[in-house]
Every structure is written in structure tokens, then in C-alpha cells.
Amino acid sequence: MRPTLNWLPADDPLPGTTDLEPVADALSTGGVLVLSGAGISTESGIPDYRGEGGSLSRHTPMTYQDFTADTQARRRYWARSHLGWRTFGRARPNAGHRAVAAFARHGLLTRVITQNVDGLHQGAGSEGVVELHGSLARVVCLSCGALSLRSELARRLEEANAGFEPTAAGINPDGDADLTDEQVEGFRVLPCTVCDGVLKPDVVFFGEAVPPRRVEHCRTLVREAASLLVLGSSLTVMSGLRFVRHAAQAGKPVLIVNRDPTRGDRHAVTRVALPLGTALTTLADRLGIPVDDGSTA
Numbered sequence: 001m002r003p004t005l006n007w008l009p010a011d012d013p014l015p016g017t018t019d020l021e022p023v024a025d026a027l028s029t030g031g032v033l034v035l036s037g038a039g040i041s042t043e044s045g046i047p048d049y050r051g052e053g054g055s056l057s058r059h060t061p062m063t064y065q066d067f068t069a070d071t072q073a074r075r076r077y078w079a080r081s082h083l084g085w086r087t088f089g090r091a092r093p094n095a096g097h098r099a100v101a102a103f104a105r106h107g108l109l110t111r112v113i114t115q116n117v118d119g120l121h122q123g124a125g126s127e128g129v130v131e132l133h134g135s136l137a138r139v140v141c142l143s144c145g146a147l148s149l150r151s152e153l154a155r156r157l158e159e160a161n162a163g164f165e166p167t168a169a170g171i172n173p174d175g176d177a178d179l180t181d182e183q184v185e186g187f188r189v190l191p192c193t194v195c196d197g198v199l200k201p202d203v204v205f206f207g208e209a210v211p212p213r214r215v216e217h218c219r220t221l222v223r224e225a226a227s228l229l230v231l232g233s234s235l236t237v238m239s240g241l242r243f244v245r246h247a248a249q250a251g252k253p254v255l256i257v258n259r260d261p262t263r264g265d266r267h268a269v270t271r272v273a274l275p276l277g278t279a280l281t282t283l284a285d286r287l288g289i290p291v292d293d294g295s296t297a
């Protein structure tokens with residue numbers, strides 16, 4: 001059975017440190033593969049599921065099974081996601097994303113794999129980013145497979161749902177806003193413009209497997225890297241954790257920067273418990289690498 005996107009229980013937390021030296025050493029050696037998660041985007045205003053104020057307690061992410069089986073679930077998803085998209089559309093890369101792009105420009109990184117679907121690494125100038133869980137910026141048709149731009153669908157949805165202006169109770173990392181059933185009633189869901197099929201955001205839902213070719217590509221990246229640097233992920237889903245295990249089994253140092261303990265701590269040589277923006281700009285300073293101030297991003 002292929003592993004699917006599901007939460008794992010926590011285990012073996014590693015005490016956090018504020019010492020950035022091992023991470024600085026790994027970066028100055030080069031060949032670093034970055035694996036990033038929601039924690040790097042919280043400073044851009046996109047909330048994390050977990051940690052302080054995490055939304056998991058009040059939000060159950062949509063599962064692939066619900067989305068594909070249930071018309072009402074899809075209406076709920078698209079209504080909520082349509083509102084959430086406005087927040088995602090406004091989010092801008094932060095100092096952490098810009099520092100990662102600067103490390104890459106200076107040849108310290110082999111690649112960035114991200115679990116985030118927000119496109120903010122690319123917005124900061126990182127190239128060749130592997131989007132492990134897909135991207136909210138794209139939409140896929142479940143019937144004909146056609147890919148299209150989310151911005152185009154957002155425009156069509158605005159037109160089809162003129163006057164849909166409910167106030168959301170909150171916004172979640174998968175771009176899903178909190179709305180009641182009454183608020184989503186009457187929301188018009190739109191089909192594929194090619195074949196009238198069902199549209200789905202091009203992201204990996206909970207209960208859905210990451211495409212095998214994408215997983216294999218990431219395994220190759222782990223094999224080719226000198227070390228693995230985890231940025232802002234609690235590694236509570238197998239899709240990211242397996243690369244941490246893979247790196248550790250291959251004898252490559254795993255370094256983690258995450259404020260809270262992670263599911264991968266037992267495989268790591270260190271876990272730095274600092275906010276990502278602070279940690280990454282401090283590292284850039286120490287390595288003498290200039291980071292864009294974001295005014296041009």
C-alpha cells in the first residue's frame with residue numbers, strides 16, 4: 001500500500017537549542033538539500049496547523065475521499081477555498097524564504113523540497129523548487145487531467161458567485177477558510193472548461209498519496225545531497241518524514257530548525273528552536289551572504 005498523507009503521533013523529542021553553529025557548518029560545506037514546511041510561511045501570515053494557535057483543533061483538512069465522493073463536500077471546499085485564496089493571493093515571501101533563495105544563489109543548496117502549497121519560495125526567487133504536496137496556484141481536472149491556473153478559476157468563481165461575501169472565522173494552511181454550512185449554501189461550483197469534469201486544486205489532500213514519480217525524484221535528491229536541512233516542519237506526515245529517515249539511513253546529517261519538537265528529531269544531529277526568519281537571517285549574516293530586503297519581491 002502506498003503511504004498516504006495522514007498525521008503521525010509524536011515521539012522522542014530532541015531538546016531544542018539556539019546554537020546555529022552546526023547548521024552554519026553544513027551550509028558552508030554546501031550540498032544542502034532543504035525540506036521546508038508550514039513553519040517557514042507563518043511569518044507571511046499563513047497559519048500553521050500545529051504549535052501556538054495552530055488551527056488543527058478547529059479545522060479538519062478535507063480528505064481526498066470526501067472531496068471525490070461528495071458534491072456537498074466539494075461545494076464546501078470550493079466556497080471556503082475561494083475565500084481562503086484571497087489571503088493566499090496576498091501573502092508575500094518573508095525573510096526566511098529570501099534567505100533560502102540567497103543560499104541557493106550562492107551555490108550552498110542542491111535543491112528545495114517544500115511541503116507548502118503557497119508558492120512563497122518561488123516568490124522569493126528560489127528556482128527548481130519541488131512542491132511535494134502540489135500547489136494551490138494550479139487546478140487539475142479529475143476527468144481529463146487538464147491543468148489550469150487557479151487565478152483564472154478564481155476569476156470565474158467571482159463572476160459566478162457575485163455577492164458571495166461571507167465573513168470567515170479563520171484561515172488555514174491549505175487555503176481553506178472557516179465557514180458554516182449555511183454560509184456555503186448556494187455557492188456555485190464550476191466544472192472543467194475542457195470536458196465539464198470535476199476540478200480539484202492541484203494539491204495532495206489528506207488521505208491521498210504523493211505521486212510516485214515525485215517521491216522518487218525526492219529520493220534521488222536525498223541520495224545526491226551532503227546533508228538535509230529541515231525548515232519549519234514538525235514532520236507529522238509520512239510524505240516528509242520518509243526523506244528524513246532516508247537521509248539518516250544513508251549516514252547524511254539531518255539538521256532541523258523548528259520551534260517545537262518534531263517527529264524526525266531522533267534522526268537529527270540538532271534541532272534549533274528559533275523562529276525561521278531570525279534563524280535564517282542570522283545564518284546568512286554569519287556566512288556573509290546578502291539577503292534581499294523584500295522591497296523588490
Ligand SMILES: [Zn+2]
Pocket residue numbers: 141142143144145146192193194195196197
Ligand atoms: Zn476536464
